[in-house]
Amino acid sequence: MREIAILGATGSIGTQALDVIARHAGDFRVTALTAHSNANELFAFVRRFRPRFAGLVREAPIPEDLRFCEWFFGEDANEHVLRAAKPHDALCAVVGIAGLPAVMAALEVCGRVLLANKEALVTGGALVMEEAARRGVPILPVDSEHSAIFQCLQGGQEPRRLILTASGGALRTWSREAIQRATVQDVLRHPTWRMGGKITVDCATMMNKGLEVIEAHYLFGMPEEAISVLVHPQSVVHSLVEFVDGSLLAQLGVADMRVPISYALGYPRRMESGAAPLDLLSCGPLTFEAPDEERFPCLRLAREALRAGPYAMIAMNGANEAAVAAFLENRISFGAIANIVEQILDSTPPERISCVEDVYRMDKGARSRANVKIGRME
Ligand code: NAD
Ligand code: MG
Numbered sequence: 001m002r003e004i005a006i007l008g009a010t011g012s013i014g015t016q017a018l019d020v021i022a023r024h025a026g027d028f029r030v031t032a033l034t035a036h037s038n039a040n041e042l043f044a045f046v047r048r049f050r051p052r053f054a055g056l057v058r059e060a061p062i063p064e065d066l067r068f069c070e071w072f073f074g075e076d077a078n079e080h081v082l083r084a085a086k087p088h089d090a091l092c093a094v095v096g097i098a099g100l101p102a103v104m105a106a107l108e109v110c111g112r113v114l115l116a117n118k119e120a121l122v123t124g125g126a127l128v129m130e131e132a133a134r135r136g137v138p139i140l141p142v143d144s145e146h147s148a149i150f151q152c153l154q155g156g157q158e159p160r161r162l163i164l165t166a167s168g169g170a171l172r173t174w175s176r177e178a179i180q181r182a183t184v185q186d187v188l189r190h191p192t193w194r195m196g197g198k199i200t201v202d203c204a205t206m207m208n209k210g211l212e213v214i215e216a217h218y219l220f221g222m223p224e225e226a227i228s229v230l231v232h233p234q235s236v237v238h239s240l241v242e243f244v245d246g247s248l249l250a251q252l253g254v255a256d257m258r259v260p261i262s263y264a265l266g267y268p269r270r271m272e273s274g275a276a277p278l279d280l281l282s283c284g285p286l287t288f289e290a291p292d293e294e295r296f297p298c299l300r301l302a303r304e305a306l307r308a309g310p311y312a313m314i315a316m317n318g319a320n321e322a323a324v325a326a327f328l329e330n331r332i333s334f335g336a337i338a339n340i341v342e343q344i345l346d347s348t349p350p351e352r353i354s355c356v357e358d359v360y361r362m363d364k365g366a367r368s369r370a371n372v373k374i375g376r377m378e
Contacts, residue, residue, distance in 0.1 A: 004265075005032035005053075005085050005110075007078050007102050008093035010041040012196045013116045013142065013257060017091050018045060020262045020273055028265070032085040034078050036094075055081040078102035082109050089265070091142070092117045095198050096321050097314075097363055100124045104356060107131045114264040116142035118215045119321070123314045124359050125218035139219065140264040145212055146219055147260030148238035148251035153220070161242040162216050165232040166291065167192050169203035172233060176295050180335030184328060192235035192255045201324045202298075205337055206291060210302020214313060217306060224306045229299065231289045236278065253278050297338045301345055310353040311362055312345060318366035319344035326374045336377055344370050 004021070008014045014035075021028045030049040035042040039060035046054050046066050054069045055077030062071055072080040082090060082105045090106035091114040092099055099117035106113045107128070115121070121128060132139050141147050145164045153159060170189050171179050187204040188197065195203075202208035213227050238260075240250040253259050254276050262273035293300040298320075305312040323337040332340075344366050353359060 001029050002027060002089060003029050003031045003085070003087040004089040004091065005034075005051075005082060005087040005106075006030065006091045006093065007032075007034045007081075007099070007106075008036075008095065008117070009033040009045055010035040010038045011093055011095065012194065012199075013093035013261065014091070016257050017093065017261050017265070018049065020258050020265060020271075021049075023272060023274055024265075027271075031087045032081045034081055034094075051085075053081045053085045076101065079105040082106055086110070088112065089114055091261075091264075092120065093142070095119070095196055097123045097317060097359075100128075100356065100359065103128055104131060107135055107137050110137065113137060113139045114142055114261075115139050116261075118143055118211050119317055121215045121218045122211050122317045123310075123363060124356060125214065125313070126310055126353075127356060127359070129218050140267055141215075141219055142257075142260055142264050143212060143215060144255075144257060144260045145239040146215060147263050149216065149220060149241055151251045151263065152239075152241040152249040157243055159220070159222070159226075159241045160244050161226050161228060162220060162222055163228045163230055163240040163242065163248070164209060164212055164216060165230050165235070165237050165239050165288075166206065166209040167203065167235045168231040168233050168291075169206060169208075170200075171204050172231065174295075179295055180333060182334040184330060187327075187334060191233065193257070195257075197328055198321070198324055201327060201337070202320070204334070205298045206296035207298035207302060207320055207337075207341070209291070210299045210305075211317070213299075213302060214306050224303055229291050231291050232287065234283060234286055236283050236286055254283075298341060301338070301341055305345060309350065310359075311351045312348065314353065314359055314362040315348040315366035316341055316345050318363040319370040322367045322370035322374065326371075332374055332377050336374075340370050340373050343373060 030051045032053040033051050034055035037058040055072040059073035086109045088111040090110045093116040100120040103120040235255040237250045240248045256275035258273040259275045305316040319341045323340040326332045
């Protein structure tokens with residue numbers, strides 16, 4: 001019986017993880033669940049999975065029948081829940097840099113960290129990987145591309161190159177001019193995956209792939225120039241690894257996050273995920289194309305930030321989170337997202353980042369400068 005905490009339990013990843021766990025009730029015990037503000041959804045999961053601890057960032061009145069559980073509220077609800085529950089595994093499925101303190105706390109008290117929250121690595125990658133190494137806590141990737149690479153690396157051989165695939169997002173075939181004016185509705189119509197709002201916008205700008213290049217750099221210790229990106233609109237090949245002899249290994253499957261989630265949950269054992277098997281006769285033809293950094297500049301910006309160092313990645317991520325939130329509230333155009341990120345990245349002077357407090361300070365600065373620009377555009 002493995003004890004597990006799910007942080008961000010009501011989100012796209014959180015609910016799919018609970019779906020997989022429910023299929024293996026004898027193997028897992030959910031000891032903690034958290035969410036930001038969707039209290040009723042969290043209450044339904046607490047009723048069903050009966051964890052000993054639960055947390056909500058935004059406090060809500062707790063129904064009588066859920067008082068068996070110990071509740072924590074506020075910005076640091078995730079950390080409090082983890083320290084109280086000390087589960088063997090923590091699935092970090094919070095969205096944004098808000099998840100970084102939870103990941104750091106999970107490394108302190110858990111045996112393994114199952115990581116979906118890519119922004120934690122983009123903003124605190126060096127600190128997170130150092131802490132994981134120091135404590136000997138494995139970080140198991142949940143992001144589909146990184147799970148694919150992790151699966152391809154099980155043979156233990158060093159890779160020469162990592163190749164991340166990208167669906168290309170909702171605007172892949174759009175002209176440069178049309179992209180600038182894409183609406184929230186256009187952007188949220190993702191062709192292959194159903195996900196939370198923030199990551200779906202990131203897919204449309206291709207910032208998601210930029211964040212994933214950084215995530216791959218930290219998870220697999222590969223330099224930026226050894227991580228390639230290929231647009232593969234069918235989302236069947238989830239990523240590839242190239243070895244010294246020229247061989248490529250790939251992981252294929254349907255576009256269902258329960259596959260990478262179950263791989264992390266069960267690792268090193270594979271378990272039934274609920275996903276349909278891939279039918280090779282009906283999924284093709286499989287196509288690959290180079291990403292277009294003219295129409296989708298965010299991928300280039302993320303690579304620049306990775307080369308510049310942690311300060312630049314934090315500034316880029318903070319500006320992106322602020323801009324994506326403003327776009328989802330219809331306050332700025334789609335085209336403005338990349339402009340804001342570029343302006344903040346270009347105007348942030350280098351600074352040494354040596355602890356998580358430095359990360360939060362840098363993030364706050366970039367975010368507030370981005371919000372000033374957003375305010376001027378409204
Ligand atoms: P989502 O918006 O659907 O869900 C986010 C969850 O986090 C919700 O339960 C929300 O209540 C909770 N949350 C937000 N802030 C919180 C906080 N401060 N404390 C506690 N809970 C908080 O997002 P998602 O699509 O599930 O994505 C989660 C993370 O996983 C993101 O970093 C995303 O990039 C990554 N990811 C998602 C997918 C996917 O298929 N959805 C795939 C790969 C990676
Ligand atoms: Mg991904």
